Amino acid sequence: MISVIIPYYNPDQNIATEKLLKRAIRSACDSLDGVATYEILIVNDGSHGDPVLDEFEDKPLIYIRREHNMLGAARNTGIENASGNLLTFLDADDFYYPGALALCIRKMEESGADLLGFGIKPTSCGSDICNIKSGTPSFLEPMTGNEYMRRYNLFGSACRYLISASLIKEHGLRFMENSYIEDEEFTPRMMFYSRRYIHTDFPVYAYYIRDGSIITSDSPEKREQKSRDTLKALRHLIAFRDEHLAESHDGLNRKISYLAMDHLRRTLRRDDWREAAAKQIENLSALGAFPLRDNGYSLKFKLFSRLSTSRAGLLLLHIAEKRYK
Template identity: 30%
Template sequence: MNTTFSTDNRQGSPLVSFIITYHNEPADMLHACIESILALSLGDSEREIIIIDDGSDVSPVSFLTDCIDEVVYVRQRNMGLSQARNRGIDMAHGYFIQFVDADDAIIAPPYEQCLDLVRYQQADLVMFCSSDTSETTFTPVSVSPVSGSHFMRESNIRAAACGYLFARRILGSLRFEPNIYHEDEAFTPQLLLRAERVFNTPYKAYYYRARHDSITRSSDQDTISKRLDDTLTVLTQLYRLTDKLSPADRPAMERRIAQLTMDYLYNTIMLTRSAKKLDATIDALRQQGLFPLPDRPYSKKYTWFRRLVGNAIGRRALLASLPLLPRH
């Protein structure tokens, strides 16, 4: 059953659509998330807050009575984060889109600087950082735009989609892949390649609450296996996409694929501690044309890791020396 509540009768398009995805998070965190958006300098006609309740056990609406007039609330059967975000995208009217997880929040002072970039600098996409606290100090800086392709050729990107304020028009048909973990890894690089004016800011404008029950902290073996399998799926999809890219965009995507492949191998070691699993992973990557890692000077860490993982002795050293993950 789908239910929609909206008292939004504004004319025209808002500047920003905030898409909040919700699934069984504490209602007080969702309330704080909404309040952090309402605290921004955006007027009523400049913002749109869309809450996609992805089949929570209990609807949070009764906890939002004081701000329900400020939001569009949609409750749908549980279909996962990707489908919830995709529905939010399809509903959004804003010139720009900002994803926010229901248990996180926007940090107003630095985020205002990001808003100024979309207001006055014709930004296609603004990048910012997360913080583990809602309190932050910052100094405004001057940031020059580059294309998303240029940025990806020169820098490692952060995958989390919540770290980007971007123009809705650059999306086109791009949506999140359903039913996989690490959906941001597939979405974000494609989004960046569509942006011509990217502003990479140092502002810690997003309050991220690390939760002990998150997927990335799970020690459940089925969850770990799905995480690793889904990463390979994303890698394969991005690799196949490179043939369709322009000569300028292809090196940018190749760098991202190499970085993600390194992360995949690193996580295989850290999460399984198994030489057999590591060898099987390398065989799977080799079959897809993703191994050995390309000899590129992307970063010192990449160069170091590529050399070690490229031979049997180095792989044994990695299995023995990398620290064990804490179990939660």
């Protein structure tokens, strides 16, 4: 059985937000067509009021309310209440493509993998469940999660994985709570523990791009908290790596380096970038995450790591990041 965990937060009882939740639920049911047993856990993270879900009375929904403590806490509540031998996460404003999740479940069962990663496709579709061209997903050969992190850039989103419940239970995996970047700390640890990981870029998950979401909204207060959260995630990952020195951790080193680079990139887009960059370089240096280690990851990383060590280089990076933004 698979457990689909959907955190839900609607503090203003916005009708549009509730409609997106219903779309997410419908998409999960459609994407699991042919799967014998499943459950969908809706975790209300302290919204004012409850969504009206009468149309799903014949579906295996489990509805849970909890006090508000952000996305990571809601996902943890879902993990603790899930009954499936497989878990996956769906944000309430996103959706799955029809039948796609069922394909991945069959592949995971056939391969004996403990973790499967799939593609995410950005979409501006805000109402119906958009279809995608049918096709047969192709998968990389199985490898450990650490080997995958060593070879490829790891995108943090936890929503792009089918996860064996035993992988989570055996290692006590949980998300950071009260954080904007809970995925960036959870996903690398999950990957590190995976002994048989398979991956496809075939799009299974549609990420809805909209104004006002956690990702797109960018108030000064939120920027500061994201900065603090990133440093906290880096501290956790570095400590985690150092606890596992007897094992290969090249993949973790790559993820730590890229997370530090992305942190600096966001800082360089700010209007007060000079002071902010100096402060964050000091913070990263204290963690041992700066200067960035150039281990031949990519040309972009190599250029960034070299330019970030000088004032002139930081100015060039600032100009490039402002154009990117």
